[in-house]
Amino acid sequence: MSTIDIKHPHSRPDDEARAAVxxxxxxxxxxxxxxxxxxxxxxxxxxxxxxxxxxxEPGQIHVTAKLGFLLAMMRGPIEEEIRKYLAREFS
Incomplete structure (x- = not known):
């Protein structure tokens, strides 16, 4: 099993951060x-x-995911896509 663990900083108030998530x-x-x-x-x-x-979380978004066998082979593109969405919403 493969995992994704991403921490992305943010400085938004809770309600704005929740809407972005x-x-x-x-x-x-x-x-x-x-x-x-x-x-x-x-x-x-x-x-x-x-x-x-x-x-x-205060000051950061923490994304974790466990990928099954078949999706583990696509871990890189999946993680890249999640990082792209986080950067778009929180940068």
Whole structure:
């Protein structure tokens, strides 16, 4: 099993950061057909072969995901896509 672990800084107020994380989740949902739901300050996402979270922390966004065997081979492009969405929303 392969993992993704991304920490991305931000300086937005909580409500703005949460809205930006929501937009990131929507983009990831479109691209990778995931389901997601908020649980407090973290957003849980999943689909066959991937299970992950986006944690909204003070000053940073923390993305973690466990990739199953088939998606592990695409770890690089998946991680790059997530980083691109984070940079677009939080830079």
């Amino acid at each position: 929501e937009r990131v989740a929507e983009k990831i949902q479109e691209k990778f057909q995931i389901d997601y739901a908020w649980e407090g300050d973290h957003l849980h996402f999943q689909r066959s072969g991937v299970d992950g979270n986006i944690l909204l």
